[in-house]
Amino acid sequence: MQPKILKRIPLDQLMDLKIDFAFKQLFGNEKNKHITVVFLNAILQKTGRDRIKDITFANTEAGGEYADDKQSRLDLLVTTDSGESVNVEIQFTNKYDMIKRSIYYWAGIYRDPLEKNMNYKQLRPVIAINILNFDLFDVTQRFHTTYHLYEDEAKFQLTDVMEFHFIEMTKLIKDWKANKLDPWNDVLARWLLMLGMVDHRNHKVYDDIYKELEEIAMKDDTLHSAFQNWEELSSTKEQRVAYEGRARQIMDEEAARREAELEKKEAREEGRKEGEEKGEKKTKEANARRLLAMGMDIDDIAKGTELDVETVKRIQREMNNDL
Numbered sequence: 001m002q003p004k005i006l007k008r009i010p011l012d013q014l015m016d017l018k019i020d021f022a023f024k025q026l027f028g029n030e031k032n033k034h035i036t037v038v039f040l041n042a043i044l045q046k047t048g049r050d051r052i053k054d055i056t057f058a059n060t061e062a063g064g065e066y067a068d069d070k071q072s073r074l075d076l077l078v079t080t081d082s083g084e085s086v087n088v089e090i091q092f093t094n095k096y097d098m099i100k101r102s103i104y105y106w107a108g109i110y111r112d113p114l115e116k117n118m119n120y121k122q123l124r125p126v127i128a129i130n131i132l133n134f135d136l137f138d139v140t141q142r143f144h145t146t147y148h149l150y151e152d153e154a155k156f157q158l159t160d161v162m163e164f165h166f167i168e169m170t171k172l173i174k175d176w177k178a179n180k181l182d183p184w185n186d187v188l189a190r191w192l193l194m195l196g197m198v199d200h201r202n203h204k205v206y207d208d209i210y211k212e213l214e215e216i217a218m219k220d221d222t223l224h225s226a227f228q229n230w231e232e233l234s235s236t237k238e239q240r241v242a243y244e245g246r247a248r249q250i251m252d253e254e255a256a257r258r259e260a261e262l263e264k265k266e267a268r269e270e271g272r273k274e275g276e277e278k279g280e281k282k283t284k285e286a287n288a289r290r291l292l293a294m295g296m297d298i299d300d301i302a303k304g305t306e307l308d309v310e311t312v313k314r315i316q317r318e319m320n321n322d323l
Helices: 020-027 030-047 098-116 169-177 187-196 207-217 221-235 237-293 298-305 309-322
Strands: 055-057 076-080 085-091 126-132 144-150 157-168
Touching (some): 020 076, 020 085, 030 076, 030 085, 030 157, 030 187, 098 157, 126 169, 187 207, 187 221, 237 309
Antiparallel strands (some): 055 076
């Protein structure tokens, strides 16, 4: 019988790697560099980039406009052995305008070398990878989409210095449930399924994904190593406390945002109903004026328009004053 990967903790105690704290601890750790290299290569193989052989972890301060700009801290920024920069952002909730946010970060990383007395020719490509725990694009059901700068008609590439990846984990899980993924032959699928295996938001773990990945990990040393480090991270008390604190903060922010959206929706609905009621009242009063002009009895008009008698009398007085 094959040994189980998890030896310290039960499956439901693993951290959700879509929580930025857990993701950074696993993939942004120097001792796990080999894991990060394989993970990034699995993503970048789609656009034909040269395989990364080594990486250097870079400063994750993106240089926000203001000193207290909390959005200026990147999740994971590395420089590859070929001099390219790769920025990975993991977003648990749809909190920001992710497209503009990603471009903003890209721009900061791309222009940063110029502040170190480099010239334009020395600027190297910057690749932005956004892993999202929500749906972003309605126009496609593909979980991994990539973007470059191309000429509009002939579609030739303007430059290779700009590349964006958006990975929507919700769509990945849908594909898994629909049996559209083959993690045995698709390296990217197995790594993304690892990220999607634990669902903190819904307090759920996909046992079927774990069983599949556990079997694959017996033949994939890097995936096996990732599971071991993931388990160690999840079972370390200090790391666990920090993770739980970050997870609570994210969920509280998400709950507050949903409540604010619900209040706005209720306010819009209340305003719509109020507008409809005002419109309906104006229509009834207009009908009452027309019927009064025709000489119809006030009581009959009140019954026909569903207005009270006093309102009809008021309208009649207003009509008489206008004469």
